[in-house]
Amino acid sequence: MAGKTLFDKIWDKHVVHQVENGPQALYIDRHFIHEVTSPQAFNGLKARGIGVFRPEKTIATADHNVPTENQHLPIKDQLSRHQVNTLVENCKEFGVELYGLGHPYQGIVHVIGPELGITQPGMTIVCGDSHTSTHGAFGSIAFGIGTSEVEQVFATQCILQKKPMKMKIQVDGKLKKGVLSKDIILHIISMLTTSGCTGYFVEFMGTTIQELSMEARMTICNMSIEMGARGGMIAPDETTFSYLKGREFAPKGDVWEKKLEYWKTLKTDEDAVFDKEFYFNADDIDPMITYGTNPAMGISITGNIPATSNGSTDPNLKKALQYMDLQGGAQLLGKKIDYVFIGSCTNSRIEDLRLVAELVKGKKKADHVHAMIIPGSRQVELQARSEGLDKILEGAGFELRQPGCSACLGMNEDKVPKGMYCVSTSNRNFEGRQGPGARTMLASPLTAAAAAINGYITDVREMIDK
Amino acid sequence: MEKFTTLTSTCVPVPLQDVDTDQIIPARFLKATTREGFGDNLFCDWRYKEDGQLNEEFVLNDKKYKGEILVAGKNFGCGSSREHAAWAIYDYGFKVVVSSFFADIFKNNALNNGLLPVQVTDVFLDQVFATIENDPEAKIRISLQDQEISVVGSNLVENFEINPYKKLCLQKGYDDIDFLLSKIDEIEKYELMEKD
Numbered sequence: 001m002a003g004k005t006l007f008d009k010i011w012d013k014h015v016v017h018q019v020e021n022g023p024q025a026l027y028i029d030r031h032f033i034h035e036v037t038s039p040q041a042f043n044g045l046k047a048r049g050i051g052v053f054r055p056e057k058t059i060a061t062a063d064h065n066v067p068t069e070n071q072h073l074p075i076k077d078q079l080s081r082h083q084v085n086t087l088v089e090n091c092k093e094f095g096v097e098l099y100g101l102g103h104p105y106q107g108i109v110h111v112i113g114p115e116l117g118i119t120q121p122g123m124t125i126v127c128g129d130s131h132t133s134t135h136g137a138f139g140s141i142a143f144g145i146g147t148s149e150v151e152q153v154f155a156t157q158c159i160l161q162k163k164p165m166k167m168k169i170q171v172d173g174k175l176k177k178g179v180l181s182k183d184i185i186l187h188i189i190s191m192l193t194t195s196g197c198t199g200y201f202v203e204f205m206g207t208t209i210q211e212l213s214m215e216a217r218m219t220i221c222n223m224s225i226e227m228g229a230r231g232g233m234i235a236p237d238e239t240t241f242s243y244l245k246g247r248e249f250a251p252k253g254d255v256w257e258k259k260l261e262y263w264k265t266l267k268t269d270e271d272a273v274f275d276k277e278f279y280f281n282a283d284d285i286d287p288m289i290t291y292g293t294n295p296a297m298g299i300s301i302t303g304n305i306p307a308t309s310n311g312s313t314d315p316n317l318k319k320a321l322q323y324m325d326l327q328g329g330a331q332l333l334g335k336k337i338d339y340v341f342i343g344s345c346t347n348s349r350i351e352d353l354r355l356v357a358e359l360v361k362g363k364k365k366a367d368h369v370h371a372m373i374i375p376g377s378r379q380v381e382l383q384a385r386s387e388g389l390d391k392i393l394e395g396a397g398f399e400l401r402q403p404g405c406s407a408c409l410g411m412n413e414d415k416v417p418k419g420m421y422c423v424s425t426s427n428r429n430f431e432g433r434q435g436p437g438a439r440t441m442l443a444s445p446l447t448a449a450a451a452a453i454n455g456y457i458t459d460v461r462e463m464i465d466k
Numbered sequence: 467m468e469k470f471t472t473l474t475s476t477c478v479p480v481p482l483q484d485v486d487t488d489q490i491i492p493a494r495f496l497k498a499t500t501r502e503g504f505g506d507n508l509f510c511d512w513r514y515k516e517d518g519q520l521n522e523e524f525v526l527n528d529k530k531y532k533g534e535i536l537v538a539g540k541n542f543g544c545g546s547s548r549e550h551a552a553w554a555i556y557d558y559g560f561k562v563v564v565s566s567f568f569a570d571i572f573k574n575n576a577l578n579n580g581l582l583p584v585q586v587t588d589v590f591l592d593q594v595f596a597t598i599e600n601d602p603e604a605k606i607r608i609s610l611q612d613q614e615i616s617v618v619g620s621n622l623v624e625n626f627e628i629n630p631y632k633k634l635c636l637q638k639g640y641d642d643i644d645f646l647l648s649k650i651d652e653i654e655k656y657e658l659m660e661k662d
Contacts, residue, residue: 016656017649022631025646027656037548039499044643053650065497079497086499130547130571146549146575147501148642156646158653162629164570194484195541198570228544230570294484294544316483409493409546418516430488430545432511 003269005166006235007201010141010266014124016158023160029123031058031153032109033096035065035087036411037128041151042090054157055095059118062087062100063108065411068374068401071101080412094154105248107377107403110134110345114218115379117247121236121263126153130225131345131427137217138244139236139266141201144225164230165199165275168268170206173282178461180355181216182347182425182444184208185223186288188280190298198228200276203268208282209234214243215351222346223427226295235267287460289332290429290442292320297429301447301459305330323431324439325419332457337441339422340365340452341434342398343374344408347425347445350383356398356449357389359463365397366455372414373398374406398452410435423451467580469639473561474607474618476533478525479598480509485538486545487572491554493546504550505557526558530602534561537594537606541565542583543572552576562608564615566591577632578642584608584615590624597622610636 004012017025033041038060045051052058065080075081084101091098099105105112110131113119119135125142126132128150135142145159152159171184189196202224209217217234224232241260244250251259286300297320299305308318308328321328326335342348342356353375365371373393375381381403384390390400407414408426410433416422418437425448426433429440443451450460495507512524520527536555542565543551552575555563563576566588576583586594597604597617605618610633616623628636635641646653 013660017652019631019645022629025649025653027653027660036496040501040549043500048643050647053653064493077497083497083499128547128549130545132547144547144571146547146552146571146578148549148575148578152643152646155643156650156653157657158646158649160642160646194544195567195569198541198544198567228541228569294486319482409488411493411496428486428488428545430486432492433488436492436511436516 003272005268005272005274006139006203006233006266007141007166008272010122010124011163019160023162025158026124026161027158028126028153029057030113030118030125032113032125032127032132033058033060033150034109034129035062035083037147038090038150039083039086040147041154042094044151045094045154048155050155052094052096052154057157058096058154059113060087060091060096060098061106061109061112064405064409066101066404067412068404068406068414071402077412104378107379108345108348108405110222111348111376111380114138114214115247115377117244117250120244120250120259121240121266126159131222133224133229133231134218134222134345136221136224136231136233137214138240139233139263141231141233143231164201167197167200167202167229168274168277169202169204169280170277171204171208171280171282172206173208175208175282175285178287178446178464179285180444180446181212181219183285183288185220186290186295186298186442187285189223189227189296190288192227192278194226194294194296195228197224200229202229202232204232204234210237213351214239215349218349219346223295226427236263287444287447289447289457291324291326291332292317293323293429293431295427295429295442298442299332301457302333303331305332333459335421335457337423337451337456338369338420339416340369340371340448341407341422341424341426342372342445342448343376343406344426345376345405346427348374348376348380350380352425352445353380353384353389356445357392359446359449359460360396360398360453361392363396363453365452369452369455371398371452372407373400374414375400375403377403407434409433416440423448423457467639467641470561470580470582470610470636472607472609472611473534474605475535476531476603476605477535477537477594477598478531478533479595480525480536480538481595483539484541484544487543487548487551488545490543490551491548496548496550501553502557504554505559508554508558534559535564535606535608536560536562537564537598539565540567540588542568544569547571549575549579552579552581556581564591564594564606577636580636580639582608582610582636584626586615586624586626590622593622
């Protein structure tokens with residue numbers, strides 16, 4: 001019999017019930033919730049007259065709607081305030097732990113889970129947010145769900161799912177200077193398209209992936225949804241274990257030793273079979289940037305936008321370039337930009353802030369650029385301040401604000417105005433994502449910081465050389 | 467959840483690929499705490515101009531097209547997991563979405579709300595778009611029992627896949643929570659077995 005993949009090992013261990021000719025009931029170890037996709041699920045429980053089945057396995061935070069200034073004051077926007085207050089009331093009523101505004105653990109749900117040690121190898125983790133795939137970086141099965149499914153987990157700690165197919169994506173080799181994990185994943189998505197992995201759960205492997213820090217691994221798993229994958233995961237190793245050790249909710253003492261023994265077994269067997277495999281070379285990956293209105297519309301920073309001149313043009317490309325007001329065939333290097341957003345569950349961790357600080361130290365952002373840095377959590381913010389990064393960033397003209405999802409999706413006041421170009425470290429460049437009419441270009445924190453300094457799209461490698 | 471058996475209706479075509487959930491319902495409309503009313507903002511930024519006026523060029527504002535079936539290009543519903551996208555489509559009055567490919571989470575969300583995603587071949591989808599363009603009054607018939615989609619009065623017909631369990635749920639109007647609640651004993655047994 002062929003061996004098992006990491007995905008199989010974890011999935012199969014969590015199957016509680018097989019529906020005849022149907023899905024499987026999968027047991028969920030950790031359930032994260034936030035204010036946007038939970039209220040209707042709580043309402044469902046109330047309508048059925050039932051409680052949360054295992055409240056201790058659900059963790060709540062407020063992130064999507066929260067302001068990134070003056071978080072100690074009541075939220076100004078009435079609808080946002082109501083939604084955040086509803087979360088507070090629901091958590092109280094149903095006995096769910098809430099790291100709300102003002103709590104030292106508050107932050108973006110996919111930043112706090114890992115940094116608190118709640119996310120651990122071998123777990124099944126869900127959240128009503130597609131970027132739940134982030135947690136797969138720890139060798140867990142983590143995926144985004146809809147609100148009806150949030151209600152399923154509340155009611156039964158299980159979710160009915162069809163087992164996805166398995167895909168392997170292997171990246172080997174040494175990354176070139178100035179290339180970050182964000183560039184790896186933007187490169188892969190540009191090759192595989194936004195639907196290239198739909199129906200699959202991806203395991204990332206290879207020497208390049210093994211060399212990455214946990215923060216960098218999270219960035220890769222985070223964006224696996226952008227190529228349609230149900231989730232992405234990376235087998236746990238020494239990097240994972242040393243990241244977790246000593247964190248607030250990580251196991252301690254004998255329990256740690258016992259868990260560690262189990263975690264070390266969590267890897268794909270050599271003879272396991274994947275339904276699909278893709279191979280990439282680190283050598284082929286440059287700093288990346290997107291030109292269009294989905295994350296697969298990306299090119300090397302020195303590359304050209306696909307041409308639209310030869311008659312039989314793809315209508316989607318045409319529509320995207322019209323929205324972005326860009327020309328097919330043109331380069332993006334040197335293109336003037338208006339905003340830089342460094343943040344989101346993709347790139348708002350301490351490592352991202354350190355990289356940005358190192359690059360902009362002693363420099364000044366271009367006068368016309370608005371540069372916002374939104375830390376992923378209160379803990380990231382405090383860490384940055386304790387390392388003095390706030391002084392460096394503010395000295396370079398970047399605004400270090402308070403944690404939340406912010407301008408990644410513009411549910412709070414942090415929006416990019418219509419027609420403006422924003423180099424963003426977030427995950428989606430869809431039309432209107434950062435505000436109606438906003439033009440988003442996705443890139444790594446280094447490429448975003450370089451654009452802020454020069455005021456135009458820049459190959460960060462030139463700045464590192466100097 | 468409402469039951470679904472058969473439906474015969476005219477269609478509304480959105481012949482674009484990769485329609486993401488941010489287009490279906492932009493994030494700024496996700497602040498409600500109930501499931502109702504999202505239809506008003508379905509495709510908001512394509513449907514309305516900046517000044518709030520109707521964008522006459524968008525298909526939902528074109529009086530030629532109406533009906534309970536939305537026909538869209540490949541990879542419909544990609545992006546965010548927001549179930550609000552399925553709620554908005556259903557709330558607007560659609561009961562079926564036809565496409566040649568659906569994003570996973572959207573498909574689950576649709577099925578959990580009685581909105582039937584019908585996946586057809588690229589060839590069939592092109593034929594449906596061409597038929598609607600020629601005759602906006604053309605009707606499509608969907609039979610869930612037979613798993614069949616056909617253009618009424620033509621020989622265009624195709625079968626579609628649906629998981630037998632999900633099919634039964636739609637036909638009976640059952641939802642997954644009812645099912646899982648009936649398995650609570652098994653869930654508790656699993657917990658005991660897996661306890662460290």
